[in-house]
Amino acid sequence: MATEQQLYTISIYTENNIGLLNRISAIFQRRRINIESLNISVSEIEGVSRFTILVNMTEVNVKKILGQIEKQVEVIKAYYHEDDETIFQESCLFKIKSDLLFEERQIQNIIKESNARIVTVNKAFFVLEKSGRRSEIELLHRELSVFGIMQFVRSARIAVTKDELKITKMLNAFKN
Amino acid sequence: METLTAKQKQYLEQPKVRISGSEAIVRCLLAEGVEVLYGYPGGAIMPVYDELYKYEGEINHVLTRHEQCAAHAAQGYARISGKVGVAMATSGPGATNLITGIADAQIDSTPIVCITGQVPSHLLGSDAFQETDIVGISTPVTKWNHQITKASQIPEIIARAFYLARSGRPGPVLIDITKDAQFEEFDFQYKKCTGVRSYVPVPELKKSTIVAAAEVINSAKKPMIVWGQGVILGKAEQELKAVIEKTGIPAAWTILGASAIPTSHPLNVGMVGMHGNYAPNVLTNECDVLIAIGMRFDDRVTGKLDEYATQAKIVHFEIDPSEIDKNVKSDVAVLGDAKDSLSKVLALLNTNSHPEWLQKFNDLYDIEYNKVIKNDLDPTSQGLTMGEVLKEINVQTKGEAAIVTDVGQHQMIACRYADFNVSKSNITSGGLGTMGFALPAAIGAKMAAPEREVVAIIGDGGYQMTIQELGTIFQNKVPVKIVVLNNEFLGMVRQWQQLFFDKRYASTEMVNPNFVAIAQGYYIEAKKVTERKDLASAVKEMIASDEPYFLEVCVEKENNVFPMVPSGASVSDIRLE
Ligand SMILES: Cc1ncc(C[n+]2csc(CCOP(=O)(O)OP(=O)(O)O)c2C)c(N)n1
Numbered sequence A: 001m002a003t004e005q006q007l008y009t010i011s012i013y014t015e016n017n018i019g020l021l022n023r024i025s026a027i028f029q030r031r032r033i034n035i036e037s038l039n040i041s042v043s044e045i046e047g048v049s050r051f052t053i054l055v056n057m058t059e060v061n062v063k064k065i066l067g068q069i070e071k072q073v074e075v076i077k078a079y080y081h082e083d084d085e086t087i088f089q090e091s092c093l094f095k096i097k098s099d100l101l102f103e104e105r106q107i108q109n110i111i112k113e114s115n116a117r118i119v120t121v122n123k124a125f126f127v128l129e130k131s132g133r134r135s136e137i138e139l140l141h142r143e144l145s146v147f148g149i150m151q152f153v154r155s156a157r158i159a160v161t162k163d164e165l166k167i168t169k170m171l172n173a174f175k176n
Numbered sequence B: 001m002e003t004l005t006a007k008q009k010q011y012l013e014q015p016k017v018r019i020s021g022s023e024a025i026v027r028c029l030l031a032e033g034v035e036v037l038y039g040y041p042g043g044a045i046m047p048v049y050d051e052l053y054k055y056e057g058e059i060n061h062v063l064t065r066h067e068q069c070a071a072h073a074a075q076g077y078a079r080i081s082g083k084v085g086v087a088m089a090t091s092g093p094g095a096t097n098l099i100t101g102i103a104d105a106q107i108d109s110t111p112i113v114c115i116t117g118q119v120p121s122h123l124l125g126s127d128a129f130q131e132t133d134i135v136g137i138s139t140p141v142t143k144w145n146h147q148i149t150k151a152s153q154i155p156e157i158i159a160r161a162f163y164l165a166r167s168g169r170p171g172p173v174l175i176d177i178t179k180d181a182q183f184e185e186f187d188f189q190y191k192k193c194t195g196v197r198s199y200v201p202v203p204e205l206k207k208s209t210i211v212a213a214a215e216v217i218n219s220a221k222k223p224m225i226v227w228g229q230g231v232i233l234g235k236a237e238q239e240l241k242a243v244i245e246k247t248g249i250p251a252a253w254t255i256l257g258a259s260a261i262p263t264s265h266p267l268n269v270g271m272v273g274m275h276g277n278y279a280p281n282v283l284t285n286e287c288d289v290l291i292a293i294g295m296r297f298d299d300r301v302t303g304k305l306d307e308y309a310t311q312a313k314i315v316h317f318e319i320d321p322s323e324i325d326k327n328v329k330s331d332v333a334v335l336g337d338a339k340d341s342l343s344k345v346l347a348l349l350n351t352n353s354h355p356e357w358l359q360k361f362n363d364l365y366d367i368e369y370n371k372v373i374k375n376d377l378d379p380t381s382q383g384l385t386m387g388e389v390l391k392e393i394n395v396q397t398k399g400e401a402a403i404v405t406d407v408g409q410h411q412m413i414a415c416r417y418a419d420f421n422v423s424k425s426n427i428t429s430g431g432l433g434t435m436g437f438a439l440p441a442a443i444g445a446k447m448a449a450p451e452r453e454v455v456a457i458i459g460d461g462g463y464q465m466t467i468q469e470l471g472t473i474f475q476n477k478v479p480v481k482i483v484v485l486n487n488e489f490l491g492m493v494r495q496w497q498q499l500f501f502d503k504r505y506a507s508t509e510m511v512n513p514n515f516v517a518i519a520q521g522y523y524i525e526a527k528k529v530t531e532r533k534d535l536a537s538a539v540k541e542m543i544a545s546d547e548p549y550f551l552e553v554c555v556e557k558e559n560n561v562f563p564m565v566p567s568g569a570s571v572s573d574i575r576l577e
């Protein structure tokens, strides 16, 4: 089994409860694992939350962590995936001086080619949004840095799996 | 399945009544069959105490002298009875004082429910007087915790707390209740919790794993069993005994597994781990199949991991999936409840015996006996040994006592030498190693099992960590027997200093008070023994007493506990001297 570190996406279906974030992050903290990114949102099931956590670790350890996560009472089910098992995205926002949009021709080309979207424009600044793979976002960032970026923020990775996850079935089984 | 008492039924699924949150809490406890709880009052929990006063005839609240001891007493109660222990404390310092006991219960899988008062909900987060974020603080050391801010949540959450504490792999649950929720009135009705949809208490036993386990065990030439507390928690003592006897497999135990099979059983080959017996430690690295049952391969058991049983196939019976392959990689993992798994595998196991292999255990026992045990139990030196005190206790209690130990040399000696004829007789702080555990845990144990002899064996160091509980013992007339093995040292640490720090005894020597006078100050009968000739009669007198009794035995100051697997060494590099 792989003993080298690599990126894993962990998906956790949970009850929607105060304090669960604390409980789950404590598991990573105890083992001194740095969370690369973390996203919590609603899921496809009403009342069920979905954590998406990106970590860099060995497969042996990711399995151990998963066991300790699933053991938490309010965790319904946890999975880990390699990149090719999921469809994943990150999203980012750039805030840039509006003058540049009109003065620097090049910027308009960059925006077009990168499939970024202008969210808003006003006299002082405009905001650009881009969703995609990390590398695409990094490329865009490099290209725009040349002109000056007022603010930049990138979201956590979100991912859906190619395979079916049988959460609803699991929850229905409990009712019966 | 739990059987309900008539008293419990009085509070279960009755028509709705309008009562306060605090009264509801007491009624929830009664519905769960709680007869005694341990705690300490304070501002944020006062409404509940007011109700405990009103319900005095139905539920017994025992005032400990420190909240840590309320948690330990609840643990002792749970460990001897298998029932859920209950502790209660006020907010802030009351709640934080519980934490050591909660952490101890978490690592040793002990079912307790702790109820803490909290500042009124409108003050939460404002640094109010005696506000601490106890839910945040206790998160890493609880199986589950929850804060209640509305009275209407009380029945469902408390029902869930008891269900979670006791089901599956047991553990501590903390429920924090704001003061306004305690005052608030609502329509109360109690239903027991029977399941939580996100929680699987016992994984489904797979037939294929049972078949695979049986195959490996049946083909083994030199098999060995190591069982842990999972056997006791899973009430699987009879099933384990049947497996051992049918297959003739030598069986060893972890410290928390002690007493599941009587000490005298011919296939019981002793304790594994740092101060365990010589044979099972050495032969761990010679067996061809290691069958682990309800144990978690703690580092004190395995020693150096990459030299632990590497030659053996590992069969792991376990209820908690996260324990599989956590420390030791298994070849066959049987997930499920120990009772169920063992009874199913039993049917597939061949009747067998391993006389030559068992003889190896006996040969190594003889070596240990001559090098260590003989001198511990029948010393020729002038000073008393801890071992001979245990031997005398065995004689006087006929091995029927529940032995509650603290942490240190006396703990290892007690677990090594106590005779255990009855299950749930070894109550000790294993995973956390909490000094101060024994005295309060003994209170809980004796109250849960008044028919049993409960003997606490404590070091002079640990005793002084919770010595104030003599007050609880006196006030509640709890007839525990307290034995302090006084070596005037933090003995276990001193032993390490001697062996690994060139005898630099940094802060381990203790100038002790007059322990007998202290016990007498609490009106507890007390005696001190300094010479061998007085030991037997003193132990006899203690056991004969129907009241709390304190016995101090002054033992050799610088004796060491052997065998010993030095930390970081392989189990087969165990030292006899
Ligand atoms: C609360 C706590 N603090 C420190 C320790 C570290 N420790 C382990 S054993 C020990 C010495 C115990 O001394 P004593 O109670 O006299 O028992 P002895 O070893 O002498 O039998 C110490 C300090 C501990 N286990 N628990």
Ligand SMILES: [Mg+2]
Pocket (backbone or CB within 6 Å): B459, B460, B461, B485, B486, B487, B488, B489, B490, B491
């Ligand atoms: Mg001592």
